[in-house]
Ligand code: Q9C
C-alpha cells in the first residue's frame with residue numbers, strides 16, 4: 163500500500179481551542195503526524211492537481227475567505243489565531259460583509275477551529291495528498307493511504323469547523339466521479355459524525371455516505387448524524403447514519419460495522435473512500451468509545467474483505483502515544 167504525505171501539513175499549529183468552556187491546548191496537533199510517521203512505512207510526496215478539484219466541492223467565496231482570513235485578521239489589528247466569536251444564527255438575512263469578524267462567523271460552525279498563517283497552505287496540501295492517493299488507486303493499486311492533516315470530514319461546501327477546513331474525502335469522491343467512476347461509497351469510521359461530507363452529498367444518489375459515530379444526542383457535532391437523516395431528493399436512501407452510545411466497545415462497534423459494510427457491498431461502488439479516525443480508541447482524550455489497539459486490525463480486515471478499490475483519508479485521533487500504532491494496525495488489516 164502506498165502512503166502519501168506532505169510535510170507542509172506540519173506547519174498548521176493553532177495554539178488553543180475552546181473546549182468545554184475553557185481555552186486549552188489544541189488537540190489536533192502536529193505531533194499527531196510524528197506519532198503516525200514513526201509507525202508506518204515510507205511515504206511518497208503528493209502531486210499538485212491545482213485548485214480545480216477543490217472548487218468542485220467548495221464554493222469560490224468560501225475558498226477566497228479561507229485563503230485571506232488570517233491576513234485579514236491581522237490587518238484588522240488582531241493578535242494570535244483567527245477565531246470566530248459571533249454567528250448569524252437562525253434566519254438572519256444574507257449579508258455580504260467585509261469585516262473579518264463577520265466573515266469568520268459566516269463561514270464557521272464552531273469556535274474550536276482557529277485559522278493560522280499556515281492553515282491555507284496545510285489544508286491545500288492535505289487535499290492534494292488525498293487527490294494523489296486517489297490517482298494512485300485509479301492507476302491500479304487496490305489501496306492507498308492519504309496521511310492528511312488538517313482532517314476534512316467536518317468541512318462543508320462553504321463552512322469550516324471540527325478542526326477541518328477542506329473536505330479531503332469529499333474532494334476525492336467528487337473527483338473520482340469526474341474521472342469516470344459511476345458510484346462512490348464513503349464509509350466514515352471517525353468517532354464524530356462526518357457532517358460536512360453528509361451535507362455535500364445529501365442530494366446525490368451516486369455517492370453513498372455511511373457514518374458510524376458517537377450519537378449526536380450526546381456528542382459533537384450535535385446538529386447532524388442522527389439516524390433519521392437519510393438523504394433528500396435524488397439522494398434519498400444514499401445516507402446511512404449509525405450512531406452509537408458513549409462507552410461503545412468492540413462488540414457493539416462490530417455490529418454497526420457489519421451493517422455499514424453490508425450497505426456498501428449492496429451499493430456496488432467502483433471506489434470506496436474511508437475517512438478514518440482513531441478517536442474511537444479507549445484512551446482518546448476527547449472521545450468516549452472503548453476500542454483497543456487490536457480492534458483496528460479487525461476494522462481494517464473487515465473493510466479490506468469488501469475487495470473494492472479503497473482510498474483512506476486520515477481524520478481524527480488524539481491519543482498521540484497510541485495513534486501511530488492504531489493507524490498502523492488499521493492499514494495492516496486493510497491490505
Ligand atoms: N467539548 C475530528 O475528529 N471538539 N474532529 C469539540 C467539545 C471538536 C473533532 C469540543 C471535535 C472535533 C476530525
Ligand code: ZN
Pocket residue numbers: 352353354439441477478479
Ligand atoms: Zn473525530
